[in-house]
Amino acid sequence: MYEFTMGGAWFKWSLLDAASKRLAAGSFAAATIAAVPLGIYVSNIGHAVGYRLGAAAAGAPVERAPASAMLAGAEPWMAWITLIFGIVSAVLWWRFSRRQDEMFNRVQNWALGMGGGWTMAACFVWIALASAGAVAMPSTIAIAALFYVLLFAFWFVAVKRWA
Amino acid sequence: MGVTTTLPALRAAGKLTQADLARAVGVSRQTINSIETGRFEPSLSLALTIARHFERPLEEIFALEG
Numbered sequence: 001m002y003e004f005t006m007g008g009a010w011f012k013w014s015l016l017d018a019a020s021k022r023l024a025a026g027s028f029a030a031a032t033i034a035a036v037p038l039g040i041y042v043s044n045i046g047h048a049v050g051y052r053l054g055a056a057a058a059g060a061p062v063e064r065a066p067a068s069a070m071l072a073g074a075e076p077w078m079a080w081i082t083l084i085f086g087i088v089s090a091v092l093w094w095r096f097s098r099r100q101d102e103m104f105n106r107v108q109n110w111a112l113g114m115g116g117g118w119t120m121a122a123c124f125v126w127i128a129l130a131s132a133g134a135v136a137m138p139s140t141i142a143i144a145a146l147f148y149v150l151l152f153a154f155w156f157v158a159v160k161r162w163a
Numbered sequence: 164m165g166v167t168t169t170l171p172a173l174r175a176a177g178k179l180t181q182a183d184l185a186r187a188v189g190v191s192r193q194t195i196n197s198i199e200t201g202r203f204e205p206s207l208s209l210a211l212t213i214a215r216h217f218e219r220p221l222e223e224i225f226a227l228e229g
Contacts, residue, residue, distance in 0.1 A: 001191035015191075101190040102206050103197060162203045163193055 002100050008107070008159030023096035030089035037078035041141070107158040115151035122146060165228040171199045173217050173224065188212045 002020070003012040016024065097108060123143055130137040174184055181199070185192040190209065197203035205213065205225075214221045 001185065003191055003193045101194050102209060103191065103194040103203055106203075163197055 002104055004159050004163050008156050008163065017099075020096055020099050023092050023099070027089045027092035027096060030085045030092060034082045034085035034089055037082050038141075040078070103162060107155065107162060110158045111151055111155040114154040115147055118150050118154075119143065119147040165201060166204045166225055167201070167228050168198060168225050170195075170213070170224060173219070174199075177217070184213075184216070187216055 001015060001017075003015050004010075005012055011024070013021065097105060123138060123146075126135065126138045129135045174181070179187075181195045182192045185195045188195075188209065189212070194203065194205075198205055210221055210225050214224050217224065
């Protein structure tokens with residue numbers, strides 16, 4: 001059975017049974033594969049920002065980051081990799097969660113509920129401001145990133161509260 | 164309104180570790196620790212499972228504060 005360590009950031013791996021270890025390891029591996037295309041996309045943004053900050057002349061054309069140039073034109077299959085391996089990771093994590101006890105599931109369900117609710121609230125405000133012309137419309141990547149940040153933040157709050 | 168418990172005393176009287184009790188009722192040792200320290204209120208089914216393990220009425224193990 002699990003035991004949280006590092007404030008909820010990890011588990012005592014040795015206490016998990018064999019099936020739980022397989023499911024958790026499989027979920028993490030699938031999530032890592034799903035995140036690779038996103039990493040390439042994010043690294044391209046980071047490179048562009050760094051280039052603009054360091055460019056000697058303002059408005060100089062931004063070269064593509066080496067990673068994204070390597071996969072130029074391959075975006076559709078990258079998105080399919082993220083989608084398929086993301087689903088595999090989620091299913092394996094769901095099966096791992098079913099093997100854990102009620103405190104684990106209370107922590108997880110509360111974090112998911114609060115993270116989702118606050119993401120929705122933030123999106124409503126963001127879209128309203130964008131409709132008023134105050135900010136740009138949120139991208140799907142930004143909404144997903146906001147959800148994951150809130151999910152992990154509420155996860156740590158829940159572990160501190162109950163575990 | 165919180166919940167108080169006599170679980171630590173019951174467990175000590177039965178010479179059980181938290182891990183022993185956790186294994187017996189099907190939860191993690193951390194859950195038993197959180198119940199005993201008052202940080203986590205068990206569900207009705209878990210509370211009844213613990214009561215059945217000790218062969219005591221539920222009200223003898225868990226009670227409302229105040």
